[in-house]
Each structure stands twice: as C-alpha cells, then as structure tokens.
Amino acid sequence: MKEQLEALRNEALAELAVLSDAKQLEDFRVRYLGKKGSVTALLRGMGALSAEERPVMGQLVNQLRQELESALSEKNTALQQAQQEAQLAAEKLDVTMPGKKIKSGGLHPLNVVLDDLIDIFQSMGFDVVDGPEVETDYYNFQALNVPEDHPARDMQDTFYLADNLLLRTQTSAAQARTMEERKPPIRIICPGRVYRADEVDATHSPVFHQIEGLVIDKGITMCDLKGVLEQFAQEIYGKETKVRFRPSFFPFTEPSVEVDVSCSECGGTGCRVCKGAGWIEILGAGMVHPSVLRMGGIDPEEYTGFAFGIGLDRLTTTRYKISDIRLLFENDQRFLEQFDR
Amino acid sequence: MYISLSWLKKYVDIDIPVQELCDRMVRSGFEVEDIQDLSETMKNVVVGKVVSMEKHPDSDHLWICQVDVAAGEPVQIVTGAQNVFEGAYVPAALHNSYLPDGTHITKGKLRGVPSNGMLCSGEELGLKAGDFPGCDVYGIMIMDDTYPAGTDMREVLQLNDYLIDFKITANRPDCNCVLGVAREAAVALGKPFIAPVPAYTEVGGDVHEHIAVRVDDYDLCPRYMGRVVKNLRIKESPDWLKQCLRAAGMRPINNIVDITNFVMLETGHPMHAFDLRDIRGAQIIVRRATEGEPITTLDGKDHTLTSDMLVIADAEGPSCLAGIMGSLNSEIKVDTTDLFLESAKFRRDSIRRTCRALGMRTEASSRYERGLDTIGVELAMERALQLIHDLDAGDIISGVIDCNEGLPVPRKLEVPVQKINDLLGIQVPYDTIVAILNNLCIETTLTDGLLTCHIPPHRDDVEGCADLAEEVMRVYGCEHIVSTPIRGDIVRGRKLPERILTDKVKRILISRQMREIATYSFISSKAIDTLLLEQDDPRRQAVTLLNPLGEEYSTMRTQLLTSMLTVLSTNYNRKIQAGRFFEASKRFMPKALPLTEQPLEIPTLCIGMYGADEDFFTLKGIVESLMDSFSVQPDYASAKEPYLHPGRQAVATYNGAVIATFGEVHPVVAETYDMPVRVYVAEIDLQALFAIEQPQILYKALPRFPAVERDLALLCDEDMPVASIEKIICRAGGKMLESVELFDVYQGAQIEAGKKSVAYSLKFRVPDRTLSDEDIDPVLTKIFKNLKENGCILRT
Secondary structure (H helix, E strand, C coil): CHHHHHHHHHHHHHHHHHCCCHHHHHHHHHHHHCCCCHHHHHHHHHHHCCCCHHHHHHHHHHHHHHHHHHHHHHHHHHHHHHHHHHHHHHCCCCCCCCCCCCCCCECCHHHHHHHHHHHHHHHCCCEECCCCCEEEHHHHCHHHCCCCCCHHHHHCCCCECCCCEEECCCCCHHHHHHHHHCCCCEEEEEEEEEECCCCCCCCCCCEEEEEEEEEEECCCCHHHHHHHHHHHHHHHHCCCCCEEEEEEEECCEEEEEEEEEECCCCCCCCCCCCCCCCEEEEEEEEEECHHHHHHCCCCCCCCEEEEEEEEHHHHHHHHHCCCCCCHHHHCCHHHHHHHCC | CEEEHHHHHCCECCCCCHHHHHHHHHHCCCEEEEEEEHHHHCEEEEEEEEEEEEECCCCCCCEEEEEECCCCCCEEEEECCCCCCCCCEEEEEEEEEECCCCCEECCEEECCEEECEEECCCHHHCCCCCCCCCCCCCCCCCECCCCCCCCEHHHHCCCCCEEEEEECCCCCHHHCCHHHHHHHHHHHHCCCECCCCCCCCCCCCCHHHCCEEEECCCCCCCEEEEEEEECCCCCCCCHHHHHHHHHCCCCCCCHHHHHHHHHHHHHCCCEEEEEHHHCHHHEEEEEECCCCCEEEECCCCEEECCCCCEEEECCCCEEEECCCEEEHHHCCCCCCCCEEEEEEECCHHHHHHHHHHHCCCCHHHHHHHHCCCCCHHHHHHHHHHHHHHHCCCCEECCCCEEEECCCCCCEEEEEEHHHHHHHHCCCCCHHHHHHHHHHCCCEEEEECCEEEEEECHHHCCCCCHHHHHHHHHHHHCHHHCCCCCCCCCCCCCCECHHHHHHHHHHHHHHHCCCEECCCCCEECCCHHHHHCCCCCCHHHCCCECCCCCCHHHCEECCCCHHHHHHHHHHHHHCCCCCEEEEEEEEEEECCCCCCCCCCEEEEEEEEEEECCCCCHHHHHHHHHHHHHHCCCCCEEEECCCCCEEEEEEEEEEECCEEEEEEEEECHHHHHHCCCCCCEEEEEEEHHHHHHCCCCCCCCCCCCCCCCEEEEEEEEEECCCCHHHHHHHHHHHHHHHEEEEEEEEEECCCCCCCCEEEEEEEEEECECCECCCHHHHHHHHHHHHHHHHHCCCEECC
16 A cells, blocks of 8 residues: 555656646646545545554555645645746836836026026025016116216116116116115025117127125125125036136226136136136126115115126026027027926 | 227337236226237238339230339239339239238239239228328329338338227226326336326417307316417328327328327317317307207207207307217318317216217217316317427417316325225235325325325226225235135025915926926017907006117017917927927006006916817816915806907906916917917916915825715706806705716717706715715705706706
C-alpha cells in the first residue's frame, strides 16, 4: 500500500505541474482531494488494514493530503500571479503618447512681470496702492513741483479731458495722494496705467504702465535708494546685477538720477542687447523734493524720502526680448500663449 | 542740442578723445544722445587744380580734364559740367572715394575714355546755397586758391570735427548754449573755463540820438538792452561762421542774421535785429498788448492779442511779439543800412502762455520759455557787437540802452554742510564740497560747519540743500553712493482688497483656459455705434480727450466690449481657430458732461470667446464658477442688450444689482467685426461683485444618514424657464430637500408640440435619521401640486 501511496503522490504532483488554469486546478482538487477523490478513497480503503498498520498509513495518507493541498495552493497563487502579470503585460501603454492636459490660460505678460515686482516690493514692506487714471492737474503736476507754465511740462505730452483734468502722465501722481492719506513711515508702490501723447511705434505707446515707489522716513538717504533698487534689480535680473546712478532731472526729486542696471546678457562688457554700453536704463529716481514733501503736509526738516518710477512695459519687453511694444497691445493669441504658466 | 567739439574747444581745453569727454559729461548729468564724426561723411575728396582740358572725341558735352591733386602726375577725370576751366580749383572725388550721400566713386570709362574719379558740385558734397562760396552754381563747385591742390576737402569744409547731441534737462536752461556746456565740461574735466571777453571799438555818436526805449512792464520784461549799428555792410559770412551755424543745423543767411544766430547758439540768448528806419517815431515801447490788438507776424499770419501778451511796439503799434517773432515790416532787408539790436529777458511763463494761446513756437520763444538769466543779456549784446566789429559788418554807435529795475545779485544760501552728506548718505570731505561748488561758479565758504553759498543768477534752479547736494553728487561722482539694505520695521506690504480680489478672479479665469489681454483705455468715438445701443444709453455718454492722437483714440471707454471684440476679430482673421480672452480694466463713467470732476473709474471684467467648442452654456458655466468662488448665487434672467442675440443673453443680478451681462453676440454685430461665426461675451461689474459681503467659511458636519433620491419627469410649456420650475420645487421642498439637479430636457416626437420634458433628480435628507417614504411623500405631493398650479405636470 505504501507503494500505491507513493505512486499516487508522484502521479498527482506531475499532473499538477502542468496545469495552467483555475478550472483545471478545481478538477484536480476534486479528483484527488474531493469526496470521491483518490486520496479520500485511500483513507476509505484503510479498513482492510491491520490495527497496527492503520495509524501509520493514516498518518501517511494525511501527510499526502496536506502535501497536495499546499502544492495546490501554491500552484493557485503562482497561476494567479502569472495571470495578473499577463494582464499587466497586455495593458502596456505607449507612455510617449500625449497626456490628457487640463489646459490653462495665462496672465498678460505685463502682469506676469508686475506680479513679480509686487511680490518683491511687498517682501520689502511696500504696500501696494492705487490711484485714479483721470487725474487733476494738481496731483499730476502742481503737487509734484511742476507749476503751471513750467518748462518741465514739456517733458511729457499730456492728454487733457477738461481744463483741470487730464490722463495721468505718471504714477508719481500717487505721491501727493499717499502723503495726504498716510503719515510717515511711508513705504508704497503704485502700479498703474499712464498716458502720454506719443505716436505709436515700436518703442512708444500712448498708453503704458509704470510702478511708482515712495519711501518716506527719518534719515532716508541716496544710499537707501540704491539699496532698494539694487535688491529689486538683483531679484529681477539675477544676483550678479549691478546698479548705476547717473545724475538727471525730475521736478519732483532732488537729487535726481537715471538708474542703469548692468546688462544681464553680457554682464556689462557690452553687447547687442545693451547696444554696446554694458548698461541698460531701467528707471528714474531721486530724493523726494522738499517742496513735494511740504505740499504733501510732511516737514522736510524732519523727514526725507526717495521715489522711483519703473517703466513696466520696457521691463517686460527687455525681459522677454520682445522687439516691438505694439505686440503687447495687439493680443494675438500666439503671442499671449507664450506666457501661459 | 548739437554742439561741435571745435566750438567747445574755444572755451575749454579738451585734450581727451571725444568719447571720453562724453562719458564724463554723462556722469555729471549731461546725457549725450548722439556723437557724429563729420569726417566720416566724406572720404578721399581733395582740392584739384584743372591743369588742362580737352573735348571728349566721342561726345559733344564731355570734357577730359587733367587734374593736379598734388600726387605726382595729374589725374585724368572726365566731366560733363560746362563751367570748368583750366586753372580752376575744384573738388575732386578720387578713385575709391565716398560722398556724403553714401555714393562710392571708383575709376571707370566714359565712352571709352578712362576717368579716375569725379569732379563734384556743391550739392554732391552735401552743401546748400550759402554754405560755401560757389557751392550753389549749376555745375562743378569752383573755389578760389585759398587751399592748394591736394588739400582734403574735409579741411576745406571744416569737417574734421564732431557733433555732440547733448540732452539738456529742463532745470538747466543756462546750458542750452555752447558757453553753458563748456562751463560744465570744464568742471567735469577739472579744467579752467575760458570765458570770452568781448572787445570792439565804437565810432562815437550817441544811441539816444537815434532811438528812445521805454519799458512799461518790468514784470514781463525785467531787462531790455538796445544798441545801434550804422552803415551796415551786409554780405556773406566767413566760412568758419557758416560752418558753426551749419553744424547746429541752421542755414547761413547773411553776416548780420548769422551773427545774431551765432550769439544765440553760443550764449543761449536770442537777439532781435530791427531795421532802424522802420521803427516809427524812433521809439521802442515794451508793453502789454491792448485787448484785441492785431499783429501780422513774419510768417504772414494775423494774430489778435490779449492784454497778458507782451509786445515790442513803436510809436504807432506793435512790431514784435516779444521774444517770439517779429512783424513783417521791421526785419532786416537787403538794403537796410542802420540797425537797432535788441537783447532782452522776458518772463518765461508769459512767453509760454502767449505761445500756447497763439499756437506759435520759435527757436527764440522756446529758449525764453525755459528761462534765461538777466546778466547774460549783456554778454550776448557785447558778443554780437564784437562780431559786427570783427567781421566789419557795420559802425557801432556809442552809448548803451539798458532798461531794468535793478540787476540781480548772487543769492545767499546758508546750509549746514553735514546736511548735504546726510541726504547723500555718504561722507564727502567738506573741503571737496566747497571746492566743487566754487568750480560750479557758486561762490562758497565754510565756517563752523555752515556753508555760505552765493548762487549766480544763471543758476535759478539751485534753491536749497537738496539742490546743492545734487551739484556735489554729480561732480563728486554717483559711483560713490553705496547701497544700504532697507531699514525699519520688518513688515510685509499689503495689497488693497480690490487688487487681491482681482487677482483671484484672474486665477479662476486662467484655470478656465482664458488668456488675459491688454487694450487701450481710449477708443474711437465711433466704436460705441457698433453695439447698436439706444441713443439714450448711458454708455454713449463718454469722456472725450481734448487733444487726442486721432479719432481712433479719442474717447475714454464706457465698456470693454468693443476692445474685446476687436481682439477677437484680430485673432479670428489671423486664422486662429478658437480663443478665450479676458480683460480686467476700468470703465470711465462721467458724473456729468461736459466734464467738471473726475469720472467714476469702475473696475470691470470682460470675457470674450469663439470657437467650435464654445456655446452659451460654456460661457454661463464660466460666469457661474466665478460667482461660486465669491459664494454668490445670482438670479439669472433674459437680458435685452441690443448687441447680443435676442434669445441667447442673460443678466445676473444679486439683491437687485446687475453683476454680469453675457451671451452670444448678435450676428449683425459680429459681422461688423468681420466674424461670421458665433461669438460670446460677458461683461462683469467687478465693483458690484466685490461689494458683496463674503460669508465666512464654516465647517458643516458630514451627513451621518443616507439621502433619499427621487427623480421627477415633468411636462411644461417650452417657454417656461427651468429656473422657475426649480424655484417652485425648492420652495415646496422645504428643509428636507437637500438638492435639485436638472438632468434632462427633451423636446421632440414623443412630446406634444409646444411642450418640453424636463427631468430632475431630488435629494432629501435630515441630519438625525434616515427618511422614509412616509416622510417624503407629503412633500412630493406638495411639490406636484404647486407645479401643476404653474402649468407643469408630472409625466407618466
């Protein structure tokens, strides 16, 4: 009977090894381990054995049963694994095919740059304020030390709407309004649209954008101005950027300077971008004129301050190397989508 | 303002290359816009002497000339001009030469005869009548023997020079002249300024025997000087004088006119020359015009004056608009023999106002407008007389007319020296400060830390400490200003709520694949007509510009739609298949017209889109998601905008206020914008939207019991808006009704004509138990009843 047992074992294991699906495994289980299965039949046939042989054989048959059950279970697991692997293999994708994008639009490039600027100045503690685009002559000129019939009015061609009302030519118009509303220490920027009667061409637009900055406190100096502008320039153009002052004139600042940054393209050695100069003019600035402080109700003996005006359009065109300012106002989608982020 | 280097060199010793000079000037506050090397304009053109000439064998007009150019053998040049003769000195452009218009001359053959260059006319050398003797004749320019053969024509024409274009800032009217720039160049280079010291001889007599001058209004004319020159010898100016004027872009006329122009360029002071015999009554009166007084100016225009305008009059009437332009009769003429020369200071704002009122602008007026100093009036006069003397242009009569009410003396300014350094933020040595100011002709001393400065009259712009600081900084060098990091309380800047909310709106729209555009705030006055608005629509009441660049940019927009439609049209007509755009900008709504106060500037959002995937509900979905993000549930109703499709437009209101109007653009309007496709626009009043109070977000407990769902299929008139059905369901549904969702609308064969079927999914829920049919049935019954009363029955 032992031989019979051994033969059954070998036969079963050999059969199991070649099975390949769940149905065959179930058949196998029924044939060997089921109620009418061969192993069960062996147990039943034990009645013919002697009392001494019976427990020994019983143990052997049970061993066989357990062995086959665990082999069956292993085979089952292996088959399931193989099946899953086959399925996964069949589901292979060409991952280089395009994804299903959720497309988004984008800000206008002017506002992409403006947002960066606002972030930089906010982090330096500048509040962001707003002012009207239709201004009075007083805020746009007189409060900025440009009285009526002053030659400095020729610096800007102004659009008038009525005798005393005009389209602001500079965001500096926010200076006096700010001084009237706030007390020092003052630290604001005022971004916005400005207007000048310039004919449209590649570098001029009658509508453009500025960011006015104003800082007033005790003991503010030209060096503080340079510090703020240097930090701004380095955030925009890179850590290596240098800032240079050139003496200039604005009616509302004294001393006044034009501010150049080292050309980010060539690092200051001169190239096509900076027209060989190594520097690019980016803004005008200066110490707030004592008369402007006085008109804003601030005592120039006690406080000093600085102001600066950044041309957003120029900053945008230089950053993205846009050759013609008109592109900014044409709004061709193929232009705009280049700035989607 | 173009100034020639050679002219500057007369008053300051410039021993550095022109580029370096310009760099130093820029560093001290004088921007250089352009440097022109005049010698670049012409190359390899020399003085040639025609030694012999013969007729061309195969031509009846060409001449074969042998030209001595002091280079060994004479050079053979063929010319077609008929005014050349043997012994003539002519400009000869040799082989491989360049002319001012860029022409490259090389050797060649004319009808078989070799020609090694070209003889030139004045025009070919870029000369205009009066520039150089003989330059305007027809044919070759014939010169005298002043310059020997072989002399470079650039030397003859004084082209070995540079023109520098200085941009003079509005605060430095004293630098709108050669002497002013020279004075600054001297300081920038650390060299002495060699001021001209005019000297001349007079022929005796007395100016007062020839003319009397009276100034009635010293307020508008603080100083008026006059001199008389007799026996004028009017002729061409010498070459150097003509070249000076030409370099500055002025046309030489004759010696007298040229002298006044030269003096203006050099000293900055305009001068006026009167024909003495035309001054009626031998009397000059500087006075305000009488109201309505007429004058005909030199340019032939008639003007009517007002009493705030200053005139130079004689015994019978005005002969000059002071500082602006003379009249026809008082000018210097060919046969003028005696001259009255004026040098004066007029008040700048008065000149400016007069110019603006009369629409005039002259070289003289623009100089007076910027402001001239009183002392320089005399220097200009002296310099003119010196030139008249030196050029033998007339006999200077003794005696000076100088009307003034006292001449200005240097203003005294006292400033603690440390205040200058405190403003600059650096420590400039005190003695350096003193030296810089003195070099700038600001006589300065330092005692016990106090600077005492005497500001010369030509530096009206220096008013206080800040101005002195600027003078010190620009000469000491801006490169000394160092950077100090920002100081003060550490705070993050804040944005205004409106900006924060606008940013949020933009983020939402960008996530809906919209792109932001930027368009001009002023539009054509006709643009509004494209929207087909009623005549009394408030959007037709727009602010207009008094001085627009053109009709196209003449009107401040009262809506953003026309700009948006233009952008959509631009893109569509560039064959771009689809587009979604938005603009957040301002509308300008006047409170009253004509404008007396600032208009309302209303922040507004405009959305525009076109393309195969777009329809009304896509647009509405975008509007709704915007509203959702502000927790606003507006009421939607049909709108009546004439520019929108009559059946496909809606208005969203909240508490009675219009928040948004949107829909499909009327095909007629779209056609106006060359868009034969469906176009969708929305205009959203951001001011109204932002004004709605935002609820605070508070967590609501998640439901613990399941919802009970019921679907309803209803039949109603096809015109019945689903919003009204929804309203009935909600009202009848009470607190148990959690949500109502429309999931189907059907019209067609299965349904009676004029009707539609709408299907809703309703969810009922209460927080503390699972609802049973007994709970829900009475509610449903009430809903059905109310629906039925409104003509909406349950489909079976």
